[in-house]
Amino acid sequence: MTTCDSPIPGRLCALQLRLHRVRARYKAPYGAPPWCAEPAAGRTAAARTYGTRRLRERVPRLSAAVPTHPHWAAVGRGRVVDARTELTHVRTAGAEAA
Template structure:
């Protein structure tokens, strides 16, 4: 992969985006399946299958959970927009933008204690 001279503000925005996205995913894993309280359900047995699907009742999100989910979603959206519309992208030669964007996504690999080593020796951001 080619080397790119990303501006510091773009590198920082990508790092903050990675962190905000990880925080959002972590929060979402802890939330109930429904924002509003909903009763549980169980489906009827499906033809040609012994499997039934079901879902326990959801208490809904607490006001704090709603606020935090909305805050993190806004942050991820704002940072995504900031990274994707950065003026740096217009300085690249035609046909190199996709490779440069992929390189930016991995520019901080190994910089974080969350990074883990993959079998081939490369580093990948842990989730």
């Protein structure tokens, strides 16, 4: 599932990866479509709005869950910034493994 080669708990790595994925899915419709793109057949505007709303609700919850995880209380004060930076790079390791 996730590849954490560090003392970061697997649950926290999974939360971070889920946050990256949800944020990417939320941002995807706002990017410029390719020149040959046609509107998706069969999806109504209501369905697209519902999916976007669900993602928009999940992003803040996941964004709050990562920094408030109990693991950070066990990390020494001088090491917190390095550990959080290390956690952001888990996305790369997880993407390479998938």
